[in-house]
Amino acid sequence: SQTIHQWPATLVQPVGSPLSLECTVEGTSNPNLYWYRQAAGRGLQLLFYSVGIGQISSEVPQNLSASRPQDRQFILSSKKLLLSDSGFYLCAWNLGPNTGELFFGEGSRLTVL
Amino acid sequence: KQEVTQIPAALSVPEGENLVLNCSFTDSAIYNLQWFRQDPGKGLTSLLLIQSSQREQTSGRLNASLDKSSGRSTLYIAASQPGDSATYLCAPGGDSGGGADGLTFGKGTHLIIQP
Numbered sequence: 001s002q003t004i005h006q007w008p009a010t011l012v013q014p015v016g017s018p019l020s021l022e023c024t025v026e027g028t029s030n031p032n033l034y035w036y037r038q039a040a041g042r043g044l045q046l047l048f049y050s051v052g053i054g055q056i057s058s059e060v061p062q063n064l065s066a067s068r069p070q071d072r073q074f075i076l077s078s079k080k081l082l083l084s085d086s087g088f089y090l091c092a093w094n095l096g097p098n099t100g101e102l103f104f105g106e107g108s109r110l111t112v113l
Numbered sequence: 114k115q116e117v118t119q120i121p122a123a124l125s126v127p128e129g130e131n132l133v134l135n136c137s138f139t140d141s142a143i144y145n146l147q148w149f150r151q152d153p154g155k156g157l158t159s160l161l162l163i164q165s166s167q168r169e170q171t172s173g174r175l176n177a178s179l180d181k182s183s184g185r186s187t188l189y190i191a192a193s194q195p196g197d198s199a200t201y202l203c204a205p206g207g208d209s210g211g212g213a214d215g216l217t218f219g220k221g222t223h224l225i226i227q228p
Contacts (some may be wrong), residue, residue, distance in 0.1 A: 006156075043117075044157075044202070044218040090156055102147060102204075102216060104156040 002027035006091050006105035013112055019064075019078040021108050023091030026072065031093040032100070033074040035066055038088040038107075050074060086112045115140045117219035119203060125225040128195060134188040134222045136203035141184045143207035144215065148177050148188050151200045151221070160188075160201075193226045200224070 003026045013019060025031050035047045046059045048066035056066050063082050067075045074091060089108045094100035116139045126132060136146075145164050149157040161170045161177040163186070169178040176189040186203055200221040207215050 043220045046216075088154075092157075101159055101162045103159060104149075106156045107154070109154070 002093075002103065004091060004093055004103060004105040006089075006108050008108060009106065010109045011111070013081050013110065015083060015112055016080045019076070019081050019085070019110070021076040021089055021091075021110075023074040023076075023105055024072055025093045028072070028093070028095065030071060031095060033068060034092040034102075035074065035076050036090040036092060036104075038090060040087075044090070048076070081112045083112050086110055115143075115205060115207065115217040117203060117205060117217050119201075119219035119222050121222055122220070123223040123225075125227060126193060127227045128193060130193050132190040132193055132224070134190070134201050134203075134224070136186040136188070136205075136219055138184045138186075138205045138217070140205075140207060141181050143181060143205040146177075146179055146186050146203060146205045147216065148175075148186075149202045149204065151202060153199075157202065195226045195228045198224055198226045 006023050032051050034049045036044045037047055038044050048056055048058055050056050050068045053068055053071055063085060064076060064078050091105040092102050094102045118137045120135045143165055145162055147162045148160045150160050151157045160175055161172055163170045163177055163179045165181055174191040179186045190197055200223045202218055202221040204216040204218045
């Protein structure tokens with residue numbers, strides 16, 4: 001069966017520090033991968049998605065970047081965190097657009113102080 | 114651009130009641146609609162996926178219906194239990210949504226089932 005892992009689960013970082021959140025999927029090949037952010041009182045916002053190795057699409061301009069170095073690995077990064085980067089970050093995957101059921105990881109809680 | 118509204122925003126009911134959660138969306142040209150559950154501090158768990166050609170899907174005590182032409186979906190929970198307490202989100206998928214999956218999320222209905 002397919003599983004998705006995210007880490008770290010919780011992170012407290014000072015403003016200006018770097019960030020790396022990692023997501024891996026097991027039990028499937030060539031998944032579409034997604035990074036979402038959920039801020040308090042707001043809906044889910046799609047940040048990045050990837051349909052293949054090295055292929056990254058950004059949905060919103062921001063202080064973050066994403067990379068997909070391997071088929072089932074998706075990384076969210078920042079060189080210098082801002083206070084506004086605080087939030088709950090969720091990785092997700094499916095096997096195709098428009099028809100594929102979307103599955104989420106457990107999330108990473110980021111607090112920038 | 115797709116917009117999704119979920120009503121009510123919050124609901125608190127005693128155990129055993131049958132519930133209906135509502136989801137409306139502005140662009141009816143969707144491929145599918147997915148219902149999720151989110152427990153506090155956790156990721157989203159997929160409950161039901163309805164393809165645009167389907168009218169409803171059932172899983173245990175959950176039944177989701179889709180009326181694509183009117184831009185509505187409902188999630189029916191039968192014989193509610195305290196373990197059903199969570200936030201429920203709907204997400205229609207289509208070309209007017211974002212990203213490769215085209216999903217647009219509502220803000221959810223926060224459900225509390227009182228024992």
